Amino acid sequence: MDLLPILHTLKRHKTAAGLIVVQIALTCAIVCNALFLVSQRVEAINAPTGMPDNELLVLGVTGLARGENPVPQTQADLAALRAIPGVKSVVNINQMPFGDDSDNSGVRLDPDENTKPQFGAATYYAGEGWLETLGLHLVEGRDFVPSEYVEGSQAFEQENPDIPAVIVNRAAAEKLFPGESALGKQIYVFGTKPHRIVGVVETLIHPYPSFNSQDDNQRYTVLAPARPSWRGGAYMLRVDPARRETVLKAAAKALDEGSVGVKRIVRRQKLFADMRSDYYRADRTMVWLLCAVCAAMLVVTAFGIVGLASFWVEQRTRMIGTRRALGATRGQILRYFQTENFLLSGIGIALGCGAAWVLSLVLMQQYELPRLPAYYLPAGAAILWALGQIAVWAPARRASLISPVEALRG
Amino acid sequence: MLAYYLELGFRSFRRARALTLLTLLSIAMGVAACMTTLTVYHVLAADPIPGKSARLFNVQLDAEPKIDYTPGGEPALQLTRFDATHLLADARGVHQLMMTGSNAALDPAGSGSDLRPFLVRSRFTSADFFTMFETPWLHGSAWTAADDAAKARVAVIGRELAEKLFGAKNPVGQSLRLRDRDYRIVGVLDDWRPAPQFFDLTAGAYGRAAEVYLPFETAMEAKLGSSGNMTCWAGSSDPRAVEAKCAWLQYWVELDTPEQQRAYRDYLVHYSEDQGRAGRFERPANPRLRKVMDWLAFRKVVPGDVQLQLWLAMGFLLVCLTNAVGLLLAKCLRRSGEIGVRRALGAPKRAIFMQFLVEAGSLGLAGGVLGLLLTLGGLWIVRHGASEYAALASLDLPMLATTLGLALAASLLAGLLPAWRACQVTPALQLKTQ
Numbered sequence: 001m002d003l004l005p006i007l008h009t010l011k012r013h014k015t016a017a018g019l020i021v022v023q024i025a026l027t028c029a030i031v032c033n034a035l036f037l038v039s040q041r042v043e044a045i046n047a048p049t050g051m052p053d054n055e056l057l058v059l060g061v062t063g064l065a066r067g068e069n070p071v072p073q074t075q076a077d078l079a080a081l082r083a084i085p086g087v088k089s090v091v092n093i094n095q096m097p098f099g100d101d102s103d104n105s106g107v108r109l110d111p112d113e114n115t116k117p118q119f120g121a122a123t124y125y126a127g128e129g130w131l132e133t134l135g136l137h138l139v140e141g142r143d144f145v146p147s148e149y150v151e152g153s154q155a156f157e158q159e160n161p162d163i164p165a166v167i168v169n170r171a172a173a174e175k176l177f178p179g180e181s182a183l184g185k186q187i188y189v190f191g192t193k194p195h196r197i198v199g200v201v202e203t204l205i206h207p208y209p210s211f212n213s214q215d216d217n218q219r220y221t222v223l224a225p226a227r228p229s230w231r232g233g234a235y236m237l238r239v240d241p242a243r244r245e246t247v248l249k250a251a252a253k254a255l256d257e258g259s260v261g262v263k264r265i266v267r268r269q270k271l272f273a274d275m276r277s278d279y280y281r282a283d284r285t286m287v288w289l290l291c292a293v294c295a296a297m298l299v300v301t302a303f304g305i306v307g308l309a310s311f312w313v314e315q316r317t318r319m320i321g322t323r324r325a326l327g328a329t330r331g332q333i334l335r336y337f338q339t340e341n342f343l344l345s346g347i348g349i350a351l352g353c354g355a356a357w358v359l360s361l362v363l364m365q366q367y368e369l370p371r372l373p374a375y376y377l378p379a380g381a382a383i384l385w386a387l388g389q390i391a392v393w394a395p396a397r398r399a400s401l402i403s404p405v406e407a408l409r410g
Numbered sequence: 411m412l413a414y415y416l417e418l419g420f421r422s423f424r425r426a427r428a429l430t431l432l433t434l435l436s437i438a439m440g441v442a443a444c445m446t447t448l449t450v451y452h453v454l455a456a457d458p459i460p461g462k463s464a465r466l467f468n469v470q471l472d473a474e475p476k477i478d479y480t481p482g483g484e485p486a487l488q489l490t491r492f493d494a495t496h497l498l499a500d501a502r503g504v505h506q507l508m509m510t511g512s513n514a515a516l517d518p519a520g521s522g523s524d525l526r527p528f529l530v531r532s533r534f535t536s537a538d539f540f541t542m543f544e545t546p547w548l549h550g551s552a553w554t555a556a557d558d559a560a561k562a563r564v565a566v567i568g569r570e571l572a573e574k575l576f577g578a579k580n581p582v583g584q585s586l587r588l589r590d591r592d593y594r595i596v597g598v599l600d601d602w603r604p605a606p607q608f609f610d611l612t613a614g615a616y617g618r619a620a621e622v623y624l625p626f627e628t629a630m631e632a633k634l635g636s637s638g639n640m641t642c643w644a645g646s647s648d649p650r651a652v653e654a655k656c657a658w659l660q661y662w663v664e665l666d667t668p669e670q671q672r673a674y675r676d677y678l679v680h681y682s683e684d685q686g687r688a689g690r691f692e693r694p695a696n697p698r699l700r701k702v703m704d705w706l707a708f709r710k711v712v713p714g715d716v717q718l719q720l721w722l723a724m725g726f727l728l729v730c731l732t733n734a735v736g737l738l739l740a741k742c743l744r745r746s747g748e749i750g751v752r753r754a755l756g757a758p759k760r761a762i763f764m765q766f767l768v769e770a771g772s773l774g775l776a777g778g779v780l781g782l783l784l785t786l787g788g789l790w791i792v793r794h795g796a797s798e799y800a801a802l803a804s805l806d807l808p809m810l811a812t813t814l815g816l817a818l819a820a821s822l823l824a825g826l827l828p829a830w831r832a833c834q835v836t837p838a839l840q841l842k843t844q
Contacts, residue, residue, distance in 0.1 A: 016736060019735055023729055159647055192645075265515055293726055308740055
């Protein structure tokens with residue numbers, strides 16, 4: 001390919017060529033980083049909860065008076081909810097992923113409360129049926145046996161509640177006892193009495209999961225067999241997904257009508273899938289926004305290339321005519337402009353990749369983002385090279401169609 | 411002269427329509443993206459209480475235990491009930507308050523309404539709240555410090571709730587039932603939405619203001635609880651008890667002069683040392699006193715995403731501008747012949763330079779107007795989004811002027827290089843090639 005004449009011509013159009021190079025470099029740097037941000041968000045949005053998201057409903061109740069013993073009302077609620085057709089199982093739980101609350105405690109290996117905890121963990125308390133309702137899988141050990149369950153409303157009145165058994169998630173088990181089984185080990189979370197680990201679940205995510213967070217405390221969770229009362233938690237229902245909307249209405253009605261002696265408000269009635277979707281709404285907005293800006297930037301750059309290339313073709317009509325008259329084929333003219341664009345894009349991409357790397361370092365510092373993976377650079381390069389070739393096609397073709405006679409006469 | 415330049419510009423537009431439109435669109439899109447995000451940022455980073463923000467201070471005390479201690483580290487963001495109560499009793503500021511927030515269950519039956527019970531955003535605070543934060547009044551007034559001390563069952567409500575419960579009637583003197591207790595309404599606030607809600611960022615920095623306000627001790631006696639963040643460093647059966655080792659209260663103080671501020675800082679150090687001697691504080695005295703804007707900056711109240719969007723938009727504007735420079739350059743050089751004729755007929759370089767700058771400037775103004783429309787469109791999209799701050803995103807007059815200014819500045823900047831290149835054209839060469 002005849003590179004020398006191209007370089008020679010470009011030297012005479014340094015400014016215009018420089019502008020195109022700068023524009024491609026900027027676009028390359030921004031698009032690479034923006035696409036990486038998009039992939040991060042998408043990964044967060046799609047991170048598995050380990051739960052049957054589409055089968056779960058959440059209902060919470062608030063009372064207008066402080067009743068004496070909430071346990072009978074809680075049992076009545078559970079029975080009423082279980083009786084609704086389409087309900088597979090029900091659990092009363094103090095918090096759930098994507099909910100409004102996040103209850104956390106330090107996890108210690110030492111009973112002394114003045115020792116530094118190993119880490120902070122989200123502390124779930126739930127009644128019977130939690131494993132089945134949340135659809136979680138034990139990787140080790142067993143579920144709680146009936147005798148291990150206590151009434152949360154009574155247990156947590158004590159300074160050091162009696163909670164003999166707990167189940168932890170795999171991340172917590174591996175962090176506490178690396179390289180060995182956590183089963184049977186004792187930990188201290190609620191007060192100074194020990195809890196024995198009887199099981200390890202594969203996943204049990206934090207109420208406020210944060211996928212990209214550098215904060216390790218978001219990864220660990222502990223679940224205690226303490227039944228929250230209707231006042232201290234919410235009900236989660238696992239239902240037939242085809243009937244979930246009707247079951248949700250029926251469940252709210254059952255709780256409303258099942259209030260004995262005290263007025264209650266069903267303060268929350270939601271599909272778990274909707275809670276999840278709401279939780280990631282800002283991330284989804286960001287994904288769309290980043291994609292839109294990337295697309296706009298690529299379009300603008302493409303039109304910039306079209307504009308300048310058209311100008312060059314017009315300016316070099318005589319040169320093209322001369323070359324054609326001297327025997328250059330249409331294909332050679334076409335390739336001339338394509339090669340020129342390829343060269344300019346190449347310089348822009350090289351600069352852009354460097355800039356992308358620097359930008360990524362800045363973002364890492366400012367927003368605690370992970371480093372831009374290296375494969376984004378060739379991907380960005382490919383996109384911009386393709387963009388350049390597409391954009392230059394029309395002007396280059398117009399150049400190749402110039403008839404030598406007209407060009408030289410004009 | 412200007413009219414002649416404009417006419418030339420218009421002619422060139424007619425000759426190179428596609429190129430001009432591309433430049434125009436390029437500038438307009440860049441400006442619109444930049445201004446949409448800048449407006450959102452401007453709204454979110456605004457001073458929520460201008461004129462007073464330098465005199466209102468958030469108080470932090472280091473009450474946590476010795477383990478996990480790093481010297482000079484940041485103390486807990488909120489106060490324990492014990493400390494807040496004591497600072498409030500000492501009353502060393504011009505005004506001061508302790509507070510927390512919650513969602514309280516409201517029973518409209520207590521106000522003679524037949525609505526079903528619902529939850530209301532509530533704030534449990536001190537009498538000074540309304541003076542310190544300059545709340546607008548519709549009816550009545552705040553409760554008094556005596557009401558605070560007596561745990562009086564009084565309440566201030568917001569306009570929206572007042573209209574919901576009482577319609578057009580003045581609710582002052584009426585009764586409000588939260589859970590199963592009745593409170594006498596003493597005042598009604600007009601619409602009020604400080605953004606960011608600087609005094610309690612744990613309740614959502616850009617959320618709507620509370621609808622019910624109660625004296626703090628009254629609410630605690632009624633066990634109305636609290637929401638937001640709570641940090642505990644020792645187990646307790648009642649984390650909201652006075653002696654509990656839990657930090658969960660916001661504490662604000664008004665200090666009008668530098669002397670008062672100095673004195674208050676000293677007071678906080680002395681208080682911490684006294685608590686240390688009494689065995690309550692294990693760490694050395696390490697209080698913080700931050701005024702509103704410092705507090706907001708420290709808490710990084712503007713969402714990271716919004717900042718990221720702003721940077722992205724600026725990058726986009728840069729690309730658009732580079733594009734505009736390239737296109738303007740092509741347009742200029744295409745007219746080398748015309749420039750040659752003008753120069754040969756005696757036009758000085760300066761005149762050529764001005765001609766192209768005027769052309770770029772008018773293009774910029776047109777781009778600005780188009781950009782303004784696109785910005786309004788962009789903000790409309792933000793307002794109809796689901797973000798907490800959606801309702802706040804609107805263009806004020808200064809931002810509107812900034813949009814046009816930015817477009818003009820951007821296009822003039824973009825026009826500089828092409829105009830300079832245009833006035834370098836040598837007349838003889840151009841005329842010869844014609």
